[in-house]
Amino acid sequence: MIEVDENLVEKIMSTLPPKALMRFKCASKRWYSLINNPRFVAKHLSSYNYNSKHLLVMKRLISKDTTNNTEEEEEENKKEDELVFSLLNLCNNDSIDNGEDRIIVSSVEDIKIPLCMSLKTKGEAVHMVGHCNGIICLLLVKQEFKLLPPFPYLPVSTWGDDPPDVIWGDDVSHSTDVQGFGYDAKLNEYKVVNIGLSYASNWRDEGYDIHNRAKAAIYSLSTDSWTKINTNALETETTVFRLESFQIQFKQMLYWLGHEQHKELNVLDAYEDLIRQVIILLDIQNEVFHNIMLPDSFDRPNVALRVWNESLALFVLVDDYKPEREYSFEIWVLDELGGPKGAWKKHITLEPTPKPFALLNSNEIFLNDFTGLNFMGLVLSYDLGSERLKDTLFHNTPCSTSDDIVAVVYVNSIASVLGDHKLERRDNFSVANFSPLTDSLSSPSIMDLEWNSYSIWAIPTAEVSLRIKKVMEGLKTEFGGPEIEPHIPVVGSIRMTDEDVLDKFRSLCSKNFHAYQAKVNLVVTTNFYHQCVSLLIDTSPEAYSQLDYTTGISNGHFGFHANGRPYLSLLYGNLTEEEKRKAVEKVSILDESIASLSFTIAKLALYKIKYKDTTLKYWEKIADYTLPLPP
Amino acid sequence: MSTPAENEASIKQESGPSGTVQDKPKKIVVRTGDGEVFELKEEVAMEMETIKTFFMEDNISYETVMPLTNVDSWELVKVIEYCSKYVELKNKENFHKELKAFQDEFVKSMSPKTLLSLSNVANYLEIKYFLDFICQAIADHIKSKDVEYVRELFGVENDFTEEEYEMAKTEAPWAHENLDKDLY
Numbered sequence: 001m002i003e004v005d006e007n008l009v010e011k012i013m014s015t016l017p018p019k020a021l022m023r024f025k026c027a028s029k030r031w032y033s034l035i036n037n038p039r040f041v042a043k044h045l046s047s048y049n050y051n052s053k054h055l056l057v058m059k060r061l062i063s064k065d066t067t068n069n070t071e072e073e074e075e076e077n078k079k080e081d082e083l084v085f086s087l088l089n090l091c092n093n094d095s096i097d098n099g100e101d102r103i104i105v106s107s108v109e110d111i112k113i114p115l116c117m118s119l120k121t122k123g124e125a126v127h128m129v130g131h132c133n134g135i136i137c138l139l140l141v142k143q144e145f146k147l148l149p150p151f152p153y154l155p156v157s158t159w160g161d162d163p164p165d166v167i168w169g170d171d172v173s174h175s176t177d178v179q180g181f182g183y184d185a186k187l188n189e190y191k192v193v194n195i196g197l198s199y200a201s202n203w204r205d206e207g208y209d210i211h212n213r214a215k216a217a218i219y220s221l222s223t224d225s226w227t228k229i230n231t232n233a234l235e236t237e238t239t240v241f242r243l244e245s246f247q248i249q250f251k252q253m254l255y256w257l258g259h260e261q262h263k264e265l266n267v268l269d270a271y272e273d274l275i276r277q278v279i280i281l282l283d284i285q286n287e288v289f290h291n292i293m294l295p296d297s298f299d300r301p302n303v304a305l306r307v308w309n310e311s312l313a314l315f316v317l318v319d320d321y322k323p324e325r326e327y328s329f330e331i332w333v334l335d336e337l338g339g340p341k342g343a344w345k346k347h348i349t350l351e352p353t354p355k356p357f358a359l360l361n362s363n364e365i366f367l368n369d370f371t372g373l374n375f376m377g378l379v380l381s382y383d384l385g386s387e388r389l390k391d392t393l394f395h396n397t398p399c400s401t402s403d404d405i406v407a408v409v410y411v412n413s414i415a416s417v418l419g420d421h422k423l424e425r426r427d428n429f430s431v432a433n434f435s436p437l438t439d440s441l442s443s444p445s446i447m448d449l450e451w452n453s454y455s456i457w458a459i460p461t462a463e464v465s466l467r468i469k470k471v472m473e474g475l476k477t478e479f480g481g482p483e484i485e486p487h488i489p490v491v492g493s494i495r496m497t498d499e500d501v502l503d504k505f506r507s508l509c510s511k512n513f514h515a516y517q518a519k520v521n522l523v524v525t526t527n528f529y530h531q532c533v534s535l536l537i538d539t540s541p542e543a544y545s546q547l548d549y550t551t552g553i554s555n556g557h558f559g560f561h562a563n564g565r566p567y568l569s570l571l572y573g574n575l576t577e578e579e580k581r582k583a584v585e586k587v588s589i590l591d592e593s594i595a596s597l598s599f600t601i602a603k604l605a606l607y608k609i610k611y612k613d614t615t616l617k618y619w620e621k622i623a624d625y626t627l628p629l630p631p
Numbered sequence: 632m633s634t635p636a637e638n639e640a641s642i643k644q645e646s647g648p649s650g651t652v653q654d655k656p657k658k659i660v661v662r663t664g665d666g667e668v669f670e671l672k673e674e675v676a677m678e679m680e681t682i683k684t685f686f687m688e689d690n691i692s693y694e695t696v697m698p699l700t701n702v703d704s705w706e707l708v709k710v711i712e713y714c715s716k717y718v719e720l721k722n723k724e725n726f727h728k729e730l731k732a733f734q735d736e737f738v739k740s741m742s743p744k745t746l747l748s749l750s751n752v753a754n755y756l757e758i759k760y761f762l763d764f765i766c767q768a769i770a771d772h773i774k775s776k777d778v779e780y781v782r783e784l785f786g787v788e789n790d791f792t793e794e795e796y797e798m799a800k801t802e803a804p805w806a807h808e809n810l811d812k813d814l815y
Binding site (some may be wrong): 003004005007008009011012013015016017019020022023024025026027028029030031032 | 747750751754762766767769770773774775777778781782785786787788789790791796799800802803805806807
């Protein structure tokens, strides 16, 4: 018998295909735990795929071949397009004889999805959420999601259902849900995030559309359960962040593209309101949301966020809107060291190419040619190094057109969906606390990129402020919360540098403003953290004109197209319905006539707001301006 | 038992024009576990980290005969064969192509047990590229074999009970299909 060192055995195994490894697990208990060890899984992930050909997974709609069917069968099958996930094995064609550089699809293997998943539906019903270490997360139309373990050998090992209503609470009217999928290196488990966005027009109040803050819940595969995540960070004083599409996971963060908009908007202004596009991140380990701005004045609809050369990069398709429909293509890289202004740097501009959809490795991008009439459904590869477009030959199967082709770059792995938790451990092999599959070191520099947020507040007279403060104090003792300086936000969520914003504020104040009146309409409670209990300011024409004027001019000055709804907040918090009722009662006990108070706005003040600071201690007044009395 | 002919392969007859010590290609002498003495060309010997460290670290003179107790003579012959070829091809243009051809020939007649022994030796002598090659060759060989085969080859004892084995098997029943029905 030949004694072989265990390191050697590991080395040999790290180059074995997944199928073999899954089989050899049954050799002995030692081998079983060796192959299951996350450190080994990670080692295998990198060494097995290092030299291998590239893999791409595509979702395609294929028309069923009905040529052999009888007439009756044809009738039945008529409308059945089959949804197929295809694994494309790609390799570079090394024959440089004909001078053409090609990537050849060396094989197309279709993934058989077990019928129990009932995937014989149209393309739209199944959506690829994301992939991580060889596992693909799918979303089915009934709001269930499934996970495909490493191809090609299903069966699916797990699926989950919609987050239970108990997570969402009473407000169950979400219009859309957005998902994300990623790997938590610390706990060695996979997680799915579900974010519920509410439908504004279900929440209409006196001519204002209310965009409630999103709700989020995270599903852990190993515990098969949902937990709620705090989404206070998806809200500012005057705006909310809405997530749109999941992009990727990078290190311990999940990234989505989204936008920021006013919380409550007059229905007449609704169509105008997109304050800015943003990138929203979720720290999958700490379950905290953050956001990053896109490059200045970035108004491009076709954007994808990917990892490129080990940093975050934006892949942008710029449509020149000319009749010839040419697209140029840019890559912007996030420079983690360049402060707030210099964060995004344009790296490359390439002309003109079809729409990119997957990044293969740092040098090749796969493009989905949906424009080319000649290449219906063809996949092209663009080599960034040599800047050449390579043809990818797609044998045999006809592809459907356009956006039905969704692709992710795939790796073959033995990563287990359920991590280590499914079967009992055979021996006492403990899982060390490291992060084999992604870099677990949190990257604080990304957080430093969060620009400063500024707001302009309308400040009442000292006397009124004092009165309001008394009520605030009373609420605070019973319900907690930070100490707030009484104010009505006039312009919120301004993102600029210190100098710029100060200049702008000064130029704003040189306009012809005067002290003006504001009148309280009622005491209200909302679903927003920053307006948990507040005084709703009257916006009827008689009481409102001055305030409206000042607010409108101010917002326009800072580039906003609409005004938010005016509130004077009494309490920040997330109270239950019951508590909110009590709070309203308490306010009337503390100060009976505050609900019909009419008061003067004496000053405009510029505040620097750090939303991470929930105590408000570090919210800084930068400047203020006393409004002159009207003549 | 190695023949003198095999030893010949690694000994070079040199004769510089003036016969001075500097012109003589240096030789390193080793003794294998089964008592055979080999003279290696310096450049080939230096491909093996273990030997390299032995001589370089403490500046040991090449007069010393290094003991390689864990290596059998037939194994050393094979190692020398591979490393010599590698060194020879290293700077050539068609390196990859020619190396591949050589590699295919090299493993052609080798049994899996031979490969395993060689992997141990490669590990002991610390020759990275040779180790990578041998391990890959072993992997390629076993990838379509069944569990029994692999146990036999690696001398692994099955410590699962019937039940446990079945359970482990059900994790991925598809992995146990379509295998080589080979003789050992």
